[in-house]
Amino acid sequence: MSIQEERSSRMKSQDLIAGPWHAAIFRVRYQETDQMGVVYHSNYLNWFEIGRTEMLRELGFTYAGLESQGVLLPVLSAELNYKRSARYDDLVVVYTRMTAFTPLRITYDYEIRRAAEEDSKISVPESGFCEAPGGELLVTGSTAHAWVSREMRPVRLDRTLPDAYNAIWSALEQKGGAL
Amino acid sequence: MSIQEERSSRMKSQDLIAGPWHAAIFRVRYQETDQMGVVYHSNYLNWFEIGRTEMLRELGFTYAGLESQGVLLPVLSAELNYKRSARYDDLVVVYTRMTAFTPLRITYDYEIRRAAEEDSKISVPESGFCEAPGGELLVTGSTAHAWVSREMRPVRLDRTLPDAYNAIWSALEQKGGAL
Amino acid sequence: MSIQEERSSRMKSQDLIAGPWHAAIFRVRYQETDQMGVVYHSNYLNWFEIGRTEMLRELGFTYAGLESQGVLLPVLSAELNYKRSARYDDLVVVYTRMTAFTPLRITYDYEIRRAAEEDSKISVPESGFCEAPGGELLVTGSTAHAWVSREMRPVRLDRTLPDAYNAIWSALEQKGGAL
Amino acid sequence: MSIQEERSSRMKSQDLIAGPWHAAIFRVRYQETDQMGVVYHSNYLNWFEIGRTEMLRELGFTYAGLESQGVLLPVLSAELNYKRSARYDDLVVVYTRMTAFTPLRITYDYEIRRAAEEDSKISVPESGFCEAPGGELLVTGSTAHAWVSREMRPVRLDRTLPDAYNAIWSALEQKGGAL
Structure with missing residues (x-):
């Protein structure tokens, strides 16, 4: 059985994955605060x-x-x-991982955490895949998505962009997600 | 048993309500669209x-x-x-109803619908309580909230602002919500 | 000389107009505030x-x-x-008038003012053309725009959409702008 | 004449400075685009x-x-x-420099430029002071600001926070701005 067939058979029985966590780090913008003195709640969707x-x-x-x-x-x-x-100027991290990646859809889990500032000069730390989320937990969430064409019709990613589909799988496997 | 006591006893046994639907109507702003040509998904939280x-x-x-x-x-x-x-310039209606109103918290249900334009001159129709949501269904959702002080500590609304608490109950009853 | 020729000759010599003021009225959204307790300054561009x-x-x-x-x-x-x-929940009015309307571009002046609330029940008053701006002045501004194609190349509106071009002129004249 | 007096005398005669350019680099967010397929124009104020x-x-x-x-x-x-x-996912740089820094106000100039991507893996390059802005020029602008108290009354920074005032001057001088 080829790798392709193996993957395909696994996906028939089990599409759910628990991909590795990825961290993206940035500063909270003044514009994102509201008169409660904290980040307005819809901004977390932008951050996801x-x-x-x-x-x-x-x-x-x-x-x-x-x-x-x-x-x-x-x-x-x-x-x-x-x-x-x-809060304004906090160093926040969006942790993201795929919880499903199929030819038709993707689902993601998120954790938004406040990073400790060891040094006030650190303005933009590095991002990348990581073992486990760290920092003070602020918001958790999830989103579900479907692959669609420009006309908003569902498409199968494995047929429309097979190279991208396979390459994302390979990359996920390489990053050590529990597929 | 006074009205106050009745309400109080009902609330002990059953805090859930299905309040009447309220409609708020407005136009979609250009700024709310994204490059997919539709409203960016976080804006619906602002509309709620x-x-x-x-x-x-x-x-x-x-x-x-x-x-x-x-x-x-x-x-x-x-x-x-x-x-x-x-989409940009659509006339949309946010339908909102309370699904819980207690001394400690409020939960809401929402339906966002596209209103038909009978006349291109109608720019801002009236809003208010209504029998049932109408128009093309776009987005549904819910939010949960807690009453807190400025220091973000939980408060009981019936003790902190008893007049507001009772008046909101009365108003809800008058508007015909199935309390 | 036909009306069309008159307009055309006037436009050759003088493209600047001082169109009538138009009022659009709405409530400030919570999302538009920032931690200073007031509307974040970029929102006024959205309101324009x-x-x-x-x-x-x-x-x-x-x-x-x-x-x-x-x-x-x-x-x-x-x-x-x-x-x-x-501030949040203020009833604000965007007053807008054209200060130039030519085949190639449009410029606008704006005044954003706070409307007095005679009655807290007034949630969305009517908008339309008016004699002069009223209410407490908050922000003034202007924007300049060019007509372009989808490929972002300049177009002459009088050639691309002559009906629209002439109709906007007629409507402006009818509304009593000092053309 | 002490440094303090020198600075003070220079400021009496000449408050205008041309501070050094500072670069801050980030990616354009999907939420910042509009249905024209480009960044909605008010976002540049947020970026300033x-x-x-x-x-x-x-x-x-x-x-x-x-x-x-x-x-x-x-x-x-x-x-x-x-x-x-x-456009979405562009690597953009906000170049900022002070054009006035006085006890009462600050003015800034800005240039927003698109950075070349030498490597698609570069997600967040470093920021800092620089000789001169580089990259494709997108937007220029300026803002003027006044120091105020929480009650929105004007304050003199050199009296309210003299340490901050002097330290900002020193830092500007050290960074090589043409003061």
Whole structure:
């Protein structure tokens, strides 16, 4: 059985994966605060998207590139749980991992955490895949997405962009996700 | 048994309510679109807040007024289900109803629908309580909130602002919610 | 000399107009505030666009309609002067008037003012053309725009969409702008 | 004449400075695009603020720190000139420099430029002071600000926070701005 067939058979029985966590780090913007003195709650959804974008880049792809090839990935549903508030100028980390990657859809889990500032000069630490999320937990959440064409019709990624589909699988396996 | 006692006893056994639907109507802003040509998905959370704000106003209160009395209502959790996309300049309606109103918290359900334009001159129709949501369904969702002090500590609304608490109950009963 | 020729000759010598003021009224959103407790300063640019959109609608057109016919109107420059701050739930009015309308470009002036609330129940007053701006002055500004194609190349509106071009002129004249 | 007196005398005669350019680099977010397929024009004002924030941090201060000491720096006016559009996932640089720093106010110039991507893996290059702006010019602009108290009354920074005032001057001098 070829690798391709193995993957294919595994995917028939089990599409769920627990991919590795990816960290994307940035500063909270003044514009993102509200008059409660904390980050307005809808901004975390924007941050989830930063997490997805940077994780895909780390896998060797860009979401912009997929879109230019005619494949979009709109949000089907989203869930957010707010535990603590991010504040202006906080160094926050969006941890992102795939919880499903199939020819038809992707689901993601997120954790947004406040990073400790060891040094006030650190303005933009590095991002990348990591063992486990660290920092003070602020918000958790998840989103579900479907692959669609520019006309918003469902497409199978393995048929529309088979190279991208296989390469994302390989990259995920290499990064050590529990597939 | 006084009305107060009745309410109090009912609330002990059953805090859940299905309040009446409230409609708030507005136009989609250009700034709210993204390069997919539709409204960016985090904006619906902003719109849910418009729904809450206008519903409370219709009940005779303003959220700004409660806040100036020291009671805030941050979001604990949120859920969104995206069915269809709103587009620039669409006339959209946020339908909002309370699904719980207790001394400690409030939960809301939402439906965002596209209103038909009978006349291109209609720029801002009226909003208010209504029998049932109408228009093309775009997004459904819910949010949960807790009453807190400015220091973000939980407060009981019935003790901190008893007049507001009772008046909101009365207004809800009058509007015909199935309490 | 026909009306068309008159207009054309006047435009050759003098493209500048001082169109009538148009009012668009809405509530400040919680999301638009920042931790200073006032509206974050970039939101006024979003509000200017609401002013342009609603003014064009009142003239019998929609910007969405022009765009679907392939004519876009991107911003070339913008200027804002902040005098006082809008706050959450304020009833604000964007006053908009054209200061130039030519086959190649449009410029606008804006005044953002706080409307007095005679009645807390007033959530969305009517908008439309008016004699002169009223209310507490918050922000003034201006923007300049060019008509372009979808490929972002300059177009002459009088050649690309002559009906729209003439109709906007007629509507402006009818509304009593000092052309 | 002490350094303090020298500085003071120079400031009496000449408050204008041309500080060194500071670069802050980041990726364009999907949420920042609009249906024209480019960044919505009000976002550049948000980016100017990122420029100011990161430049102050590089000088050894944080705007968050100044605010917590009771000194705010609201925007009095802003000007933007749009030359080219930023797009989703572009690597953009906000170049910021002070053009005035006085006890009463600060003014800034900005250039927003698109950075070349030598390597698609570069997600967040370093920022800091630099000789001259580089990259494709997209937007230029300026903002003016006044030091105020939490009650929005003008304050003199040299009296309210003399240490901060002098330290910012020293840092600017050290960074080689043509003071």
